[in-house]
């Protein structure tokens with residue numbers, strides 16, 4: 001879906017979102033949440049109808065060289081047990097290597113003699129065996145890899161063939177459909193979200209200075225003061241609509257709440273009162289309220305004209 005299609009859809013959706021919010025009393029925020037859930041389920045539908053991934057190619061294993069001990073010395077000393085100069089027997093290890101006693105060495109120097117180390121030959125054999133083992137192992141692994149590659153080629157062939165099957169075409173169709181609706185619902189979500197913020201701020205269409213609007217605003221102001229003062233008589237009995245009085249009864253939770261307001265707030269007031277809509281005795285207002293302890297915004301609150309005055313109708 002192109003960006004300008006989304007922009008167009010946004011403008012198509014904005015009117016129903018406002019209408020549902022204002023006249024059917026479905027809050028735009030609730031619409032946004034419902035649309036978000038729908039969007040997520042459409043997204044999972046796209047995933048559900050996704051094509052299978054291409055089969056993974058096998059990886060050739062590399063045979064490691066088995067560990068071999070460190071190479072020993074190639075030559076070793078031939079030890080002497082009698083001094084080559086004076087014939088005395090040698091017990092000191094250093095003298096045995098030098099083949100000369102510790103006295104004679106001072107004037108004659110050492111007479112080292114070397115021979116090939118038989119352990120070095122053993123080591124060379126071990127090392128060669130390890131290298132042969134590695135070569136043989138690698139040949140085995142190569143063969144396995146060869147077979148795996150053959151199997152893989154077959155898998156790829158089957159996979160590619162499946163992508164041209166009628167089932168794959170059906171999957172693609174379902175995917176396209178889900179993607180399309182996902183886009184539509186996505187735009188509807190942003191529209192509802194924008195509506196949630198716009199409603200009550202950008203919408204006032206009523207004349208703010210008509211006698212009706214002025215009377216309504218002063219009723220809202222009076223009601224808010226009575227509400228925070230905990231004046232149940234004034235707020236409820238005098239200013240609730242017939243519908244609210246009937247619905248809440250004489251000992252409702254709403255009444256008790258207002259009663260308690262006297263102790264918790266004591267005083268409060270409404271400001272920035274805006275008449276959003278005023279039509280045939282029914283109205284919507286938005287305003288800010290503050291009591292010192294608590295402040296906030298009321299968006300699109302319903303009021304009705306009954307018994308010669310404006311009555312609170314948000315129940």
Ligand SMILES: [Zn+2]
Nearest residue numbers: 083086101104
């Ligand atoms: Zn000696």
